[in-house]
Amino acid sequence: MNTRRMVSLGLLILILLISGCAGTTSSEKTKTLTLWYWNRSLDDELIKSVEQKFPGIRINAQKIGGDFKSKLKTTLAAGSGGPDIVAFNDWVAELFTSSDRFYDLYELGAKEIEPDFLDWKWKLGVTPEGSMIALPIDTGPTALYYRADLFEEAGLPSEPDDVYAQINTWDQYFEAGLKLQEHFDNKVKMLDNITNIYTQINAQSDHIYFAEDGSFIGESPESSMKTAWDTAVTASQMKLSANTTTSSSEWNAAMNNGRIASFVGAVWMKEILMQAAPDTSGKWKVARAPGGDGNNGGSFLAIMKTSKYPQEAFDVMKYIQNPENQVQSFKKINLFPSATEALDAPVMKETEEFFGNQATGEVFSESARNVKPAYFGGKYANLNGIVNRELSSVALEGKNPDKAWKDALARVKKELLR
Amino acid sequence: MDNPLLNHTPVEHKPVPKKSKSQDRLSAQIWKHRKEYLAISPFYILFAIFGLFPIAFSMFLSFQKWDGIGEMTFNGLNNYQFMLTDPEFWRAVGNTLLIWIYSTIPMLFIALVVAFLLNASFVRFRTFFRIGYFLPNVTSLVAVAIVFGTVFSNNYGLLNYILSLFGLNSVEWLNKTWGIQLAISVMVIWRWAGYNAIIYLAGLQSIPTVLYEAAKIDGASGIQSFFKITIPNLRPIILFTVITSTIGGMQIFTEPQVLVGNDGGVSGGGLTIVLYLYREAFVNNYFGYGAAVGWGMFVLIALFSIVNWKMVQGNPSND
Numbered sequence: 001m002n003t004r005r006m007v008s009l010g011l012l013i014l015i016l017l018i019s020g021c022a023g024t025t026s027s028e029k030t031k032t033l034t035l036w037y038w039n040r041s042l043d044d045e046l047i048k049s050v051e052q053k054f055p056g057i058r059i060n061a062q063k064i065g066g067d068f069k070s071k072l073k074t075t076l077a078a079g080s081g082g083p084d085i086v087a088f089n090d091w092v093a094e095l096f097t098s099s100d101r102f103y104d105l106y107e108l109g110a111k112e113i114e115p116d117f118l119d120w121k122w123k124l125g126v127t128p129e130g131s132m133i134a135l136p137i138d139t140g141p142t143a144l145y146y147r148a149d150l151f152e153e154a155g156l157p158s159e160p161d162d163v164y165a166q167i168n169t170w171d172q173y174f175e176a177g178l179k180l181q182e183h184f185d186n187k188v189k190m191l192d193n194i195t196n197i198y199t200q201i202n203a204q205s206d207h208i209y210f211a212e213d214g215s216f217i218g219e220s221p222e223s224s225m226k227t228a229w230d231t232a233v234t235a236s237q238m239k240l241s242a243n244t245t246t247s248s249s250e251w252n253a254a255m256n257n258g259r260i261a262s263f264v265g266a267v268w269m270k271e272i273l274m275q276a277a278p279d280t281s282g283k284w285k286v287a288r289a290p291g292g293d294g295n296n297g298g299s300f301l302a303i304m305k306t307s308k309y310p311q312e313a314f315d316v317m318k319y320i321q322n323p324e325n326q327v328q329s330f331k332k333i334n335l336f337p338s339a340t341e342a343l344d345a346p347v348m349k350e351t352e353e354f355f356g357n358q359a360t361g362e363v364f365s366e367s368a369r370n371v372k373p374a375y376f377g378g379k380y381a382n383l384n385g386i387v388n389r390e391l392s393s394v395a396l397e398g399k400n401p402d403k404a405w406k407d408a409l410a411r412v413k414k415e416l417l418r
Numbered sequence: 419m420d421n422p423l424l425n426h427t428p429v430e431h432k433p434v435p436k437k438s439k440s441q442d443r444l445s446a447q448i449w450k451h452r453k454e455y456l457a458i459s460p461f462y463i464l465f466a467i468f469g470l471f472p473i474a475f476s477m478f479l480s481f482q483k484w485d486g487i488g489e490m491t492f493n494g495l496n497n498y499q500f501m502l503t504d505p506e507f508w509r510a511v512g513n514t515l516l517i518w519i520y521s522t523i524p525m526l527f528i529a530l531v532v533a534f535l536l537n538a539s540f541v542r543f544r545t546f547f548r549i550g551y552f553l554p555n556v557t558s559l560v561a562v563a564i565v566f567g568t569v570f571s572n573n574y575g576l577l578n579y580i581l582s583l584f585g586l587n588s589v590e591w592l593n594k595t596w597g598i599q600l601a602i603s604v605m606v607i608w609r610w611a612g613y614n615a616i617i618y619l620a621g622l623q624s625i626p627t628v629l630y631e632a633a634k635i636d637g638a639s640g641i642q643s644f645f646k647i648t649i650p651n652l653r654p655i656i657l658f659t660v661i662t663s664t665i666g667g668m669q670i671f672t673e674p675q676v677l678v679g680n681d682g683g684v685s686g687g688g689l690t691i692v693l694y695l696y697r698e699a700f701v702n703n704y705f706g707y708g709a710a711v712g713w714g715m716f717v718l719i720a721l722f723s724i725v726n727w728k729m730v731q732g733n734p735s736n737d
Binding site for chain 1: 500574680701707
């Protein structure tokens with residue numbers, strides 16, 4: 001009897017150990033806050049400094065690798081075992097339907113710091129019902145990256161201010177593209193791919209696919225969807241695109257070999273470009289984008305409802321995201337600030353060698369100030385995927401644009417019914 | 419079980435009802451062998467948790483509408499209906515079948531030839547070659563896909579460089595449906611030909627040499643003995659490799675995902691069934707639908723395995 005009992009007890013303990021029930025031994029007096037983030041979404045040293053700033057709080061910072069969103073959703077589905085503080089990427093709107101799983105930050109004192117932040121960015125973390133589930137981390141203001149040397153050679157304006165003054169609309173941009181490609185005998189293309197054009201025009205808009213009540217507005221005139229589509233198709237028909245997927249190995253090679261003269265991209269494309277095209281250092285410059293200022297991506301912090309210390313968690317988040325720390329994070333790991341004060345920091349005026357000693361921070365700050373607030377909706381990514389697939393067919397397989405548009409709309413409507 | 423027919427069967431005469439008696443006996447048997455059952459229990463416990471439960475749960479999930487976080491709502495057969503009427507699903511099925519055909523047939527042929535050569539007496543450094551052919555199989559799939567991605571790259575790829583050496587125009591491999599499918603198939607062939615060759619080799623070595631000697635005495639040529647002795651004796655092994663390659667081929671995922679992304683590349687040329695499942699469940703958050711696609715795939719694989727089995731076993735020349 002005894003041996004049997006011991007064996008089964010041993011097995012039970014083994015199973016408990018395997019299933020990970022161990023590890024909840026927080027019997028200390030200090031309050032432990034678990035934080036989930038991904039590499040380079042926050043400054044590691046800043047996280048370490050929290051414990052000095054808040055005695056009595058221990059930060060258990062966990063870098064979640066792989067598919068962050070899937071892991072978060074699995075945890076939410078399980079209903080327990082999640083962190084206190086969790087980072088969100090630009091898919092924040094996908095979690096609006098589950099906003100009851102997160103603390104409303106307005107109830108924890110978020111109203112006080114609201115004026116410190118960029119209005120449009122702040123609103124991205126607020127649900128249509130008015131509860132605030134996510135505090136801004138960084139932003140991704142967009143601008144036109146262009147090869148100043150190639151522009152100059154082709155007789156186009158090459159200084160950022162002149163480029164912005166003369167290449168202000170997409171039409172002007174495409175015309176400049178024709179001129180440039182003619183000069184280089186089509187060996188250089190004006191832009192990288194047309195799905196990026198589509199994305200960027202929508203990023204400059206305040207009405208994309210959904211109204212705040214969740215209804216589809218893609219076919220109404222206020223929406224940018226059709227304009228973005230038509231403009232992207234025009235770029236393809238004018239043969240301005242090099243048809244290389246952004247940050248693919250093809251794209252990297254084309255950038256480094258000087259086969260692409262410009263593209264519109266967010267501030268975080270700087271690092272991608274610098275790594276992709278080291279041979280072109282000093283030849284790039286950045287100007288305000290044709291068509292207006294926009295935003296791509298940018299992340300957030302939220303507090304899970306399962307957290308025992310929501311107020312402490314919010315105070316820590318407030319500290320991490322205060323304007324001074326945002327400036328530090330920008331200096332260290334290039335997280336572009338979401339706090340208005342940080343946009344005026346001296347670091348924004350520092351010149352960069354890769355960009356011909358231009359202070360690109362000034363351009364991006366100006367862009368960040370002028371982004372229009374937009375509502376994305378939970379199915380933004382699904383719809384974007386559908387349209388991008390059809391656009392690729394137009395660009396790469398010569399599919400009839402009208403048929404592609406009809407197919408895209410039909411597919412979108414099917415998707416909306418699911 | 420009071421069927422009168424059963425009364426004719428010679429049952430031991432006992433006043434106790436039959437059913438509870440046999441139950442008693444069963445539990446007594448289990449109790450008697452409790453140590454043995456305890457000893458084999460870890461497998462069954464782990465299988466129930468990590469094998470049986472997910473299967474049962476995915477069956478349940480396939481009738482639900484679930485975004486992964488919120489409430490599940492019963493969805494009836496809607497997921498299955500959507501699947502059967504979705505052109506992209508059928509496109510994924512078609513792509514998977516094409517890639518399977520492009521890859522499996524050359525792969526098994528190459529494997530057979532390699533195995534035959536490795537088994538031949540004139541080959542030296544045999545162990546070296548065996549390891550060499552098997553090595554691709556243990557290489558990281560993601561690394562392989564990245565390397566093949568640069569080989570087939572549209573403008574700066576190795577393949578296009580070789581074409582340019584011969585003065586030929588470059589081909590935008592990864593911008594074409596067939597190009598994507600070809601690249602994926604080549605990857606599968608490269609990775610699995612050696613593995614199957616090793617299995618064939620084991621099969622070849624189990625064929626008694628007396629058969630070949632007898633055939634030689636009767637005046638059979640090399641080709642005759644290959645088709646009359648080698649192939650028939652290898653048939654069960656060929657069946658095994660065909661079925662495993664079918665199951666593997668139906669589940670191709672990492673190759674297209676790393677090579678051309680979650681959408682399967684230009685107009686979805688590399689969109690396989692599993693990639694479609696992954697996209698719908700984990701990118702578009704239709705987890706219930708993803709589960710339904712999983713069951714659709716189960717049916718397809720079962721059908722194909724039966725067809726394969728019939729085809730390979732069908733020839734009655736096997737004695």
